[in-house]
Amino acid sequence: MNFSNQVALRACDSYDEERLVGILREQMAVFGYDRAFFEGKKVVIKPNLVMKKSPDAAATTNPAVLSALLTVLAEMDCRPMIAESPGGIFNRQRLEGIYRVCGIEAVAKAHGAALNYDTDAVHVSFPEGKTVKSFHILKSVAEADILIDLCVLKSHGLTKMSAAVKNFFGTIPGIEKFEMHATFPDYKDFGSMICDLCEMYCRTKTVIAVTDAVVGMEGNGPTAGTPRKIGALMMSPNPFASDVVGETLLGFGGTVPIVREGVARGLCPADISGIELIGDEVAPLVISDFKEPDSAQNRAPSLLTFFSRGKLGRFFMPRPIADTDKCRGCGECAASCPQHTIELTEKNGKKIARIRHADCIRCYCCQELCPFEAIRIKKNPLIRLVDSL
Ligand code: SF4
Numbered sequence: 001m002n003f004s005n006q007v008a009l010r011a012c013d014s015y016d017e018e019r020l021v022g023i024l025r026e027q028m029a030v031f032g033y034d035r036a037f038f039e040g041k042k043v044v045i046k047p048n049l050v051m052k053k054s055p056d057a058a059a060t061t062n063p064a065v066l067s068a069l070l071t072v073l074a075e076m077d078c079r080p081m082i083a084e085s086p087g088g089i090f091n092r093q094r095l096e097g098i099y100r101v102c103g104i105e106a107v108a109k110a111h112g113a114a115l116n117y118d119t120d121a122v123h124v125s126f127p128e129g130k131t132v133k134s135f136h137i138l139k140s141v142a143e144a145d146i147l148i149d150l151c152v153l154k155s156h157g158l159t160k161m162s163a164a165v166k167n168f169f170g171t172i173p174g175i176e177k178f179e180m181h182a183t184f185p186d187y188k189d190f191g192s193m194i195c196d197l198c199e200m201y202c203r204t205k206t207v208i209a210v211t212d213a214v215v216g217m218e219g220n221g222p223t224a225g226t227p228r229k230i231g232a233l234m235m236s237p238n239p240f241a242s243d244v245v246g247e248t249l250l251g252f253g254g255t256v257p258i259v260r261e262g263v264a265r266g267l268c269p270a271d272i273s274g275i276e277l278i279g280d281e282v283a284p285l286v287i288s289d290f291k292e293p294d295s296a297q298n299r300a301p302s303l304l305t306f307f308s309r310g311k312l313g314r315f316f317m318p319r320p321i322a323d324t325d326k327c328r329g330c331g332e333c334a335a336s337c338p339q340h341t342i343e344l345t346e347k348n349g350k351k352i353a354r355i356r357h358a359d360c361i362r363c364y365c366c367q368e369l370c371p372f373e374a375i376r377i378k379k380n381p382l383i384r385l386v387d388s389l
């Protein structure tokens with residue numbers, strides 16, 4: 001597979017479906033994705049449906065973009081399947097709830113598109129992997145010839161940014177994602193594993209990355225942040241190249257670890273100057289004050305980041321705290337913690353989550369999957385002090 005440096009981008013400031021259809025039609029043509037290209041191929045769309053959230057929250061792929069994509073694909077007689085494995089328990093009931101609340105079920109029904117409910121997974125080997133040489137992935141995704149990576153451009157507590165490369169983490173079934181966090185507690189190893197996963201798809205299938213950057217999420221993404229208009233829709237055959245543009249749009253250029261790993265592997269240019277951009281210019285769309293997640297470490301002083309590997313390093317990293325006012329004791333965080341370091345305790349007759357920080361690996365799964373945004377991220381006082389200097 002040739003890791004293209006081409007990214008098609010159009011400014012797009014609303015989810016007006018006619019406009020979205022026009023852009024996607026144009027971008028498909030740019031890359032030669034026509035009727036003959038899709039003919040006889042099994043096509044799977046992988047949206048980002050990280051949890052049960054309404055489209056207004058901007059945590060999940062907007063249904064209008066999916067609808068526009070299905071319209072354009074139908075024009076080429078392509079009838080894809082939509083497949084996702086959200087965080088947490090992975091069964092039909094959970095998938096039904098997520099598809100419904102995220103607005104995906106209604107769109108699929110309107111277009112006659114199939115939603116995947118098969119929770120079977122298969123082992124696939126990837127000997128070229130730097131950190132991981134085999135993955136356990138959704139069977140429906142493993143069987144695809146063409147994978148459409150329909151992601152949202154967001155901030156992310158652990159990886160700083162979630163977009164085209166990170167979206168593939170959702171092809172690992174349910175709670176096995178937590179096991180991956182436990183296996184790779186260091187964020188650099190975790191990022192390398194994500195790059196292996198994305199690289200595997202790029203080398204074994206045809207990947208089309210479509211990034212919904214019309215409205216993204218800033219702050220405590222990928223689920224507890226704030227919607228922020230970005231105003232772009234992108235397509236690329238290379239998720240790594242697409243993410244170079246993504247990090248530039250957010251003002252994060254050169255600082256997103258997963259993208260840096262892609263650069264180190266020679267899978268994408270180091271910055272926007274190496275991207276062959278097709279469509280509109282990036283510069284007018286760059287956001288200078290896009291909010292980072294509270295857990296972002298890039299301002300930590302070099303002496304402390306020196307210790308960023310291992311338990312001592314984690315001591316300096318921002319820690320998750322359950323907000324006792326907001327916590328409803330639902331236990332979702334405890335069920336999703338790879339370290340089993342969260343327990344529910346009674347306080348004033350109310351059940352609340354309590355985190356034992358000694359074993360916490362700062363993966364922020366608890367924050368990502370809390371339905372009530374009750375997990376706050378608190379910076380180490382030493383880091384706060386240095387930041388304030
Ligand atoms: S912190 Fe959130 S996920 Fe955990 S028990 Fe409280 S409300 Fe539920």
Ligand code: SF4
Nearest residue numbers: 337360361363364366
């Ligand atoms: S407490 Fe939260 S951040 Fe810590 S290991 Fe568990 S899920 Fe990850």
